[in-house]
Amino acid sequence: MKRHTKKLYGSFLLLLLVLLLAGCGEGSDEEANTTESDNASQSEEQTNESDENESDVEEETETATTEADDDSNNTSSEETGNQDEESNSEDKEDKDKSLEDYSSEEIEYARVWLELGPNQEIDELNVRHIAAGEPINPNDETSANYPEDVIQLAGSRLVDGSVTYSGNGDGTINVYNVPLRWDSSDAEVDEDFMKEYTERLIKETELVKIDPGNDEEIIKLIDIMKIH
Numbered sequence: 001m002k003r004h005t006k007k008l009y010g011s012f013l014l015l016l017l018v019l020l021l022a023g024c025g026e027g028s029d030e031e032a033n034t035t036e037s038d039n040a041s042q043s044e045e046q047t048n049e050s051d052e053n054e055s056d057v058e059e060e061t062e063t064a065t066t067e068a069d070d071d072s073n074n075t076s077s078e079e080t081g082n083q084d085e086e087s088n089s090e091d092k093e094d095k096d097k098s099l100e101d102y103s104s105e106e107i108e109y110a111r112v113w114l115e116l117g118p119n120q121e122i123d124e125l126n127v128r129h130i131a132a133g134e135p136i137n138p139n140d141e142t143s144a145n146y147p148e149d150v151i152q153l154a155g156s157r158l159v160d161g162s163v164t165y166s167g168n169g170d171g172t173i174n175v176y177n178v179p180l181r182w183d184s185s186d187a188e189v190d191e192d193f194m195k196e197y198t199e200r201l202i203k204e205t206e207l208v209k210i211d212p213g214n215d216e217e218i219i220k221l222i223d224i225m226k227i228h
Helices: 002-096 104-116 193-203 215-223
Strands: 125-130 150-154 162-167 172-176 206-209 225-227
Touching: 104 125, 104 150, 104 162, 104 215, 104 225, 215 225
Parallel strands: 125 225
Antiparallel strands: 125 150, 150 162, 162 172, 172 206
């Protein structure tokens, strides 16, 4: 009888131990599940916060970029508008100019250069008056003298050439084929050479009819004209 009782008591203890172990196992599983659930929830919250922050940064960046583009466009538009206004103003000034704003002498000088000037791409147009009686070659005392007042037109460079003439007041001029500069030479020549040569230049003057020319081109030349 006692032995049977001990077996029952032992079986009871064993069953109690199994139940306790089972309860501990379930508690651990529940805690593990709870921890995993909490971790997942925290991770999701962090992800959402990160997405929200990235979204805010992107919105701020887009806003800043848009504002910068707007400022750039506005600045570019203002600069373009100012340039257009300046260009229109210059064009208007050029169009407002007419030959009536200039003297007949200035117009004549410009027309002669447009007709006979060796180089039309000049920086300035120099006008020099030479009085009658002045030597054609100022470097030679045997040179013949100009029989009348003449005008000499020249650019700022020697390569621009020159035009020496006298006006007739009827749209024609007498052109003297003289150089802008006379080269000095040490070679022995006949003492009458320069006198005869310059006298021949006077006899061989060329009568040229001057075209009225384009008003705008004439005004451009007058604007760079220097009368000495």
